[in-house]
Amino acid sequence: MIIELVDHADHEDAEQLAALLRSRGGSPHIVRWPGRWLILETAQDIDETWLRQLPIVARVVGSTDPHPLSGRKFQSVSTMIEVAGRWIGDGTFLVIAGPCAVESREQLAATAAVVTSAKASMLRGGAFKPRTSPYSFQGLGVRGLELLAEERLRSGLPVVTEAIQPKDVETVAEYADVVQVGARNMQNYALLGEVGRCGRPVLLKRGLAATIQEWLLAAEYVMNAGNPQVMLCERGIRTFETASRFTLDLAAVPIVKRLSHLPIIVDPSHSAGRAFMVPSLTLAAAAAGADGVIVDVHNDPASALCDADQALSSEEFKSTMVDLERVLAVLGRHVA
Ligand code: E4P
Ligand code: PEP
Numbered sequence: 335m336i337i338e339l340v341d342h343a344d345h346e347d348a349e350q351l352a353a354l355l356r357s358r359g360g361s362p363h364i365v366r367w368p369g370r371w372l373i374l375e376t377a378q379d380i381d382e383t384w385l386r387q388l389p390i391v392a393r394v395v396g397s398t399d400p401h402p403l404s405g406r407k408f409q410s411v412s413t414m415i416e417v418a419g420r421w422i423g424d425g426t427f428l429v430i431a432g433p434c435a436v437e438s439r440e441q442l443a444a445t446a447a448v449v450t451s452a453k454a455s456m457l458r459g460g461a462f463k464p465r466t467s468p469y470s471f472q473g474l475g476v477r478g479l480e481l482l483a484e485e486r487l488r489s490g491l492p493v494v495t496e497a498i499q500p501k502d503v504e505t506v507a508e509y510a511d512v513v514q515v516g517a518r519n520m521q522n523y524a525l526l527g528e529v530g531r532c533g534r535p536v537l538l539k540r541g542l543a544a545t546i547q548e549w550l551l552a553a554e555y556v557m558n559a560g561n562p563q564v565m566l567c568e569r570g571i572r573t574f575e576t577a578s579r580f581t582l583d584l585a586a587v588p589i590v591k592r593l594s595h596l597p598i599i600v601d602p603s604h605s606a607g608r609a610f611m612v613p614s615l616t617l618a619a620a621a622a623g624a625d626g627v628i629v630d631v632h633n634d635p636a637s638a639l640c641d642a643d644q645a646l647s648s649e650e651f652k653s654t655m656v657d658l659e660r661v662l663a664v665l666g667r668h669v670a
Contacts, residue, residue, distance in 0.1 A: 337373040338393040401550035403557040409595040418492040423597035426670035428626025432458040435640040436478035444633035448648040455670040457491040471639040479509040500528040507532040530559025566598040570605025579607020587622040603630035613654040
């Protein structure tokens with residue numbers, strides 16, 4: 335269950351109630367939620383009627399969800415996240431676009447110009463790259479973050495970039511508007527805790543072989559560290575199929591929408607692995623009810639230092655945006 339304390343309760347009140355719960359055989363977890371204290375109680379036999387009449391308790395949610403904070407029982411209304419004046423989860427469709435990796439000032443500027451003129455909502459770009467091979471391009475690190483910050487200033491687009499180690503989160507959060515946790519790190523619990531404390535919205539990708547429940551539990555790590563601003567990202571899972579890089583699980587969109595109040599976006603690029611599928615999967619994500627997409631775009635895909643095969647060229651991205659607006663219009667939606 336989730337026990338919500340009254341507005342004026344403080345940490346000491348939360349500690350006192352937690353001690354009381356422990357004395358009755360409970361296993362309470364205190365969570366600092368924006369504007370209030372919560373206690374998550376996993377023991378089944380705590381008397382809810384007793385709890386409800388305590389003056390310090392505002393609400394008791396009898397949730398048995400394994401993922402209580404991200405679940406619909408705790409919050410029936412869908413979460414909306416504001417990022418530098420743009421909203422995720424408000425019915426508009428977010429398009430995050432940009433290079434897989436920041437490679438140079440020229441490459442980022444040229445790609446960002448395309449992304450801006452096609453009216454995307456945010457700029458993506460990896461500064462710290464999680465690569466399969468230690469010999470592949472690992473990203474420009476802090477220099478990459480600086481280049482992203484320059485482009486944010488020039489384009490006005492909020493920036494999404496990945497942190498791959500707990501020790502980098504603070505620095506990444508200084509430059510980024512949204513901190514990404516990649517598929518490979520979905521179960522890096524130290525990293526999840528750190529992004530939970532970073533004060534920025536978090537884009538949490540689904541692990542390469544994670545179930546939806548494991549993914550929601552990963553979100554729970556971020557949220558119970560005090561950060562409710564989590565957007566999920568379906569990016570394909572590993573199956574027996576080899577024709578695409580990963581199998582895009584579009585069913586995850588309605589499933590997550592039913593189980594959770596968190597927004598969910600789709601990554602057609604990393605799932606497909608090849609650019610020719612990306613436009614169709616982008617439109618499919620919109621039709622499936624996703625809150626947005628994150629798409630790899632490169633000013634010269636053939637020369638990309640990371641994931642070259644899946645990057646859309648400038649022309650391909652522009653025409654995808656035109657088709658996307660048409661599909662969204664049928665659904666009464668538009669790009670954020
Ligand atoms: C994401 O951008 C990853 O860094 C990339 O997909 C890794 O691919 P790799 O297997 O070529 O390193
Ligand atoms: C990325 O978006 O840069 C990335 C690393 O993707 P994924 O974590 O989905 O592989």
